[in-house]
Amino acid sequence: MPLFQPASEAEVTRAILKGFTRDLERYAESEVVVVGGGPSGLMAARDLAKHGVEVVVIERNNYIGGGFWIGGYLMNTITVRAPAQKVLDEIGCPYEEFSKNLFVTPGPHACSKLIAATMDAGARIQNMTSFEDVVIREENRVGGVVINWTPVQALPHEITCVDPIALESELVIDATGHDALVIQSLEKRGLAKRIGEGGMWIEKSEDAVVEHTGLAYPGVIVAGMAVCSTYGLPRMGPTFGAMLLSGRRAAEEALKLLKKGVPAATKLPEARAKPVARKR
Amino acid sequence: MVPRHVYLYEDPSAVTLDLRRIADHVRTVTRLQVSVRGEYFRHHRPPDLDGLATQIAATRVTDLMRPHTRPPSLSPPLVHFERRLLEAPERRVPGVLYDGFLLQGIYRAALPPAERTKVAHVAITSRLPGTFDEADRRYHARAVILGYPALVSTSGIVEAPAKPRGFYVAKRGLRIDAADARYEALKEQYAGRFVDWDDPRLTLVAQGYALQAVFYPITGEPFCDDKDCVLFNAHWQEELLHAQIESGLLCARHRKVAEALRAGPDGRRTRPR
Numbered sequence: 001m002p003l004f005q006p007a008s009e010a011e012v013t014r015a016i017l018k019g020f021t022r023d024l025e026r027y028a029e030s031e032v033v034v035v036g037g038g039p040s041g042l043m044a045a046r047d048l049a050k051h052g053v054e055v056v057v058i059e060r061n062n063y064i065g066g067g068f069w070i071g072g073y074l075m076n077t078i079t080v081r082a083p084a085q086k087v088l089d090e091i092g093c094p095y096e097e098f099s100k101n102l103f104v105t106p107g108p109h110a111c112s113k114l115i116a117a118t119m120d121a122g123a124r125i126q127n128m129t130s131f132e133d134v135v136i137r138e139e140n141r142v143g144g145v146v147i148n149w150t151p152v153q154a155l156p157h158e159i160t161c162v163d164p165i166a167l168e169s170e171l172v173i174d175a176t177g178h179d180a181l182v183i184q185s186l187e188k189r190g191l192a193k194r195i196g197e198g199g200m201w202i203e204k205s206e207d208a209v210v211e212h213t214g215l216a217y218p219g220v221i222v223a224g225m226a227v228c229s230t231y232g233l234p235r236m237g238p239t240f241g242a243m244l245l246s247g248r249r250a251a252e253e254a255l256k257l258l259k260k261g262v263p264a265a266t267k268l269p270e271a272r273a274k275p276v277a278r279k280r
Numbered sequence: 281m282v283p284r285h286v287y288l289y290e291d292p293s294a295v296t297l298d299l300r301r302i303a304d305h306v307r308t309v310t311r312l313q314v315s316v317r318g319e320y321f322r323h324h325r326p327p328d329l330d331g332l333a334t335q336i337a338a339t340r341v342t343d344l345m346r347p348h349t350r351p352p353s354l355s356p357p358l359v360h361f362e363r364r365l366l367e368a369p370e371r372r373v374p375g376v377l378y379d380g381f382l383l384q385g386i387y388r389a390a391l392p393p394a395e396r397t398k399v400a401h402v403a404i405t406s407r408l409p410g411t412f413d414e415a416d417r418r419y420h421a422r423a424v425i426l427g428y429p430a431l432v433s434t435s436g437i438v439e440a441p442a443k444p445r446g447f448y449v450a451k452r453g454l455r456i457d458a459a460d461a462r463y464e465a466l467k468e469q470y471a472g473r474f475v476d477w478d479d480p481r482l483t484l485v486a487q488g489y490a491l492q493a494v495f496y497p498i499t500g501e502p503f504c505d506d507k508d509c510v511l512f513n514a515h516w517q518e519e520l521l522h523a524q525i526e527s528g529l530l531c532a533r534h535r536k537v538a539e540a541l542r543a544g545p546d547g548r549r550t551r552p553r
Contacts, residue, residue: 101464183357193355195342211373214364216357230357232342233375 027056027124032254033145033169034058034123035131035182038066039111039240040224041175042118043087043247044254049121051251051260056167057123060130060150065111066177068240076107081206084241087248091117110240132164134172134185134220142186142219144168171254173221175247178235180226183216192217195232205234206242213249215257223250281497282541283400285313288490289320293372293406294434296478302487306494309530311542312400319369320403320429324390332386333362339382344419347412348379372406374435374477380409380425387429401429402493404486408435423489423520426502430493437485441517443474474517481525488524499537506531 027033032048034041037059048055057064071078080088082101088094093113095105119125128150135144148164174182186192209224212231216222222230223246286306290299299316307314317323326332337358338350365371387403395401409431410419423436433440442448447470451463467476475485488510495511496502503513507523509531514520530538 099465192357195355195358205375208373208375211371212361215360217360218356222357230355231361 023124023126027054027126028167030054030056030167030169031258032056032171032173033167034173034175035145036066036175036177036224036226037061037064037125037127038175038177038224039068039114039243040226040247040250041066041173042068042114042123043244044173044175044221044223044250045123045125045247046114046118046121047248047251048254049118049123051255052122053254053258053260055123057118057125058129058131058145058147058167059125059127062128064115064125064127068111068114068243069107071107077104078107078110079104079239080241080244081239082241084244087244088113131176131181131185134182135166135168136189137219140189140191140218142172142182142217143170145172145182171219171221171257173223173250173254174216174226174230175223175250177225178229180222180229182220183222183226183230186217186220192230194229196229206239208233209242210245210249213246214253221250221253221257223247281398282545283312283494283497284398285315286310286400286402286494287315287317287395289317289323289401289403289405291404291406291434292319292370294404294478294482296480296482297404297434297486298483299404301483302490305487306490309491309538309541310494311544312494320387320405321366321390322369324392326390329366330359330363332390333366334359335386336366336378336383337362339378339386341377341379341410341419344377345417348382348419350382369406372435372477374439375408377408377410377419377421379419380411380422380431383407383409384425384427384429384431387431391429400494400497402432402490403429404432404434404490406433406435407431408433408439424492426493426496428497430496432486432489432493434482434486437475437482437489437520438477438479441474441514441520443517444470446470447474473521475520481521484528485520485524488528491530495534495537498541499534504531504534506533509534 031053032055034045034055034057037057041057045055045057070076080103085095085103088105088110091113093105093110095103098104129147130150130153131145132148133146134142135146137143144167146164146166148162152160152162172182174180176182180194183192183194187194209227212227212233213223214221216230224243227233227246228235288299288303291297303314303316321332334354337354340358341348365373391401408421409425410421412419421436421440423433423440425431450466475481492511504511506512507519508527510523510528511534512523514523
């Protein structure tokens with residue numbers, strides 16, 4: 001007696017096709033498209049989906065998670081500094097305190113938990129899909145992305161003349177890492193300019209990444225390492241707290257722009273609440 | 281020029297800064313009228329916030345080795361970033377350097393005509409200004425940009441005066457980008473010997489800079505050469521802490537200036553308001 005119930009090859013094909021087209025039809029028009037499925041992109045998508053936003057993540061690789069699987073030097077222990085360990089608590093990823101305010105966890109555990117949390121929240125992920133360009137609307141506002149299968153880009157043009165398709169959205173989050181591909185596409189049109197990863201002497205680069213996260217161009221929010229090349233901030237080492245909290249800040253900014261409230265429970269601490277001085 | 285009124289402006293990102301205490305101190309030392317106001321661009325808010333954001337973004341230094349000039353065009357991300365900061369000055373963004381004099385010009389342009397003469401404005405801000413030094417051909421962060429208005433930078437108080445030499449020797453041995461925890465440990469080793477972010481001594485230090493800002497239009501001298509005077513221009517954090525906290529006093533020469541101020545224009549003692 002076979003373990004599995006019978007299903008014909010044709011039925012399996014139909015199941016794949018229908019499932020995929022149903023999803024594609026849904027996110028052909030989304031509220032937010034996140035370009036890049038690394039830690040900042042996933043975090044942004046998770047927080048947005050948790051607040052009922054229609055969001056899809058575009059990832060050019062087959063695997064999701066970007067550099068979050070691996071720490072530094074191909075060693076798969078990742079580090080986060082306080083307060084980013086609270087995100088690990090939220091997604092149910094165990095960790096240890098290595099030293100005061102510095103936490104470690106296996107990359108595969110953290111990454112898989114974040115991917116699962118993102119999908120559990122209701123975000124869709126489209127992998128093996130490369131960002132090709134932006135959709136431009138009135139007054140040069142960005143209104144979506146142009147995508148194609150990643151393998152198409154990898155093959156010579158002569159044998160793969162495949163036109164891309166477009167996804168419309170109210171907002172695009174550029175979470176493409178150092179390349180800042182969305183901003184780069186605007187740069188090619190002369191609409192924006194990346195400063196490039198810079199050489200300032202600052203010591204608090206993680207803070208700077210989170211605080212620079214936000215609307216960078218009408219319709220485009222930058223998050224994660226894309227922030228560094230957009231604003232000329234120094235690159236960081238293999239510590240991921242800023243990526244997670246930059247993703248969270250990107251979601252907060254998107255919710256504001258979409259005019260949806262940010263529940264206090266997940267909101268990043270507003271820098272500081274200080275009463276405005278009275279006039280004397 | 282003796283100002284008839286001194287206005288101090290809040291930096292909402294500096295949680296340990298007590299502006300009223302600074303105002304009391306300036307009032308006690310000078311007997312001038314001193315008032316406290318909210319954040320500078322909240323108080324002097326122009327109707328075109330995007331225009332202001334664009335102007336400020338144009339002062340952002342992108343190359344430390346060249347004197348900054350306003351770029352012919354600005355990338356939208358820089359403008360959006362400044363707009364967010366103007367809307368939420370409670371946010372503190374470390375590591376962005378602005379050309380101090382260009383930035384000061386933007387602050388100056390925001391002042392109403394009625395407050396442009398015989399009034400001292402001291403804008404306490406988290407923005408980090410720098411000035412280009414022709415001697416070594418590079419920008420240096422500054423804690424204060426004296427003039428009209430004066431900018432006192434809470435980021436500059438932390439970043440501009442150098443920390444103890446041993447700190448930098450030890451820091452050189454760390455790969456800072458990968459070793460923030462070790463960097464924090466190093467800071468703990470030197471704790472107390474420099475002003476750090478959210479330092480409880482910030483108010484004491486800032487009140488010295490506020491006095492510098494008020495004395496400058498009166499004496500015409502930007503700084504004092506006496507290391508024990510709160511008007512001393514400290515290049516090292518240890519000098520800063522000595523002048524502002526260990527000493528905390530004006531030198532004999534500047535005490536006379538303060539006494540003259542307290543006596544009023546005709547020599548009669550005026551009542552502080």
